[in-house]
Amino acid sequence: MHVNGKVALVTGGAQGIGRAFVQALLGKGAKVALLDRNSEAGQESKAALDEQFEAQRTVFIQCDVTDQEQLKGAFKKVIEHFGRLDIVVNNAGVNNEKDWESTIQINLLAANMENYGVRLNTICPGFVNTPILQSIDKEENMGQYYSYKDEIKNMMQFYGVMDPSIIAEGLITIIEDDTLNGEVMKITASQGIHFQEYSQTPFTSSKR
Ligand SMILES: NC(=O)C1=CN([C@@H]2O[C@H](COP(=O)(O)OP(=O)(O)OC[C@H]3O[C@@H](n4cnc5c(N)ncnc54)[C@H](O)[C@@H]3O)[C@@H](O)[C@H]2O)C=CC1
């Protein structure tokens, strides 16, 4: 699918990886709805992007993705505003080991989107340089894993920390290659963008 002229919705688009996704999609000619629960960061991001791209190509919608009503309302607004919706990027995420139920609810929201006739792929990055990494130093985020914070920092040094732009490059690859469906794209500092390979099994479903 060509990105040019398409409409994308990016959750958690106000900062970090989501912001890089929004920027890359705009760079490829898409119109983008940037959803985030953080209104201040969302508005700041939109203002910064408007300096680089035509303002009417980006809309910020405040939305907490865990609130089904807000989320449905946001999807509706995007379609009303841009007239269509072609690409959904389920990026919003938190690191909160003390409230893992809400972490799952936020981070894995897309799991039930397969019935909408869309291609569904996932991106699994190693460490990426975004504000979420500051949570490693906070007991309120790390909970029982707080004592591993120095170990995690050593891992970050060992494996490397990537720039969000490479994750955005992975997203554009997924959108542009229509053959990709059900794929797990891994992005690491040492191997770059690559795919998880699963061994072939002989059974073929009649439903495929
Ligand atoms: N930074 C990293 O090293 C890695 C991050 N990830 C995942 O990538 C995604 C993006 O992470 P980062 O950009 O690093 O984090 P970040 O903390 O910099 O940005 C996350 C954005 O999501 C928003 N958000 C959080 N909860 C929300 C909610 N309930 N509703 C709407 N918006 C919400 C935040 O306000 C923020 O703007 C997350 O799902 C994270 O788990 C995955 C692997 C590595």
Ligand SMILES: CC/C=C\CC(=O)/C=C/C=C\C=C\C=C\[C@@H](O)[C@@H](O)C/C=C\CCC(=O)O
């Ligand atoms: C620690 C929690 C902080 C934030 C949570 C979050 O949202 C992001 C976590 C991000 C990445 C974690 C990566 C962990 C990687 C390691 O456990 C290894 O599995 C890395 C493996 C391979 C790297 C291979 C390579 O670079 O050569």
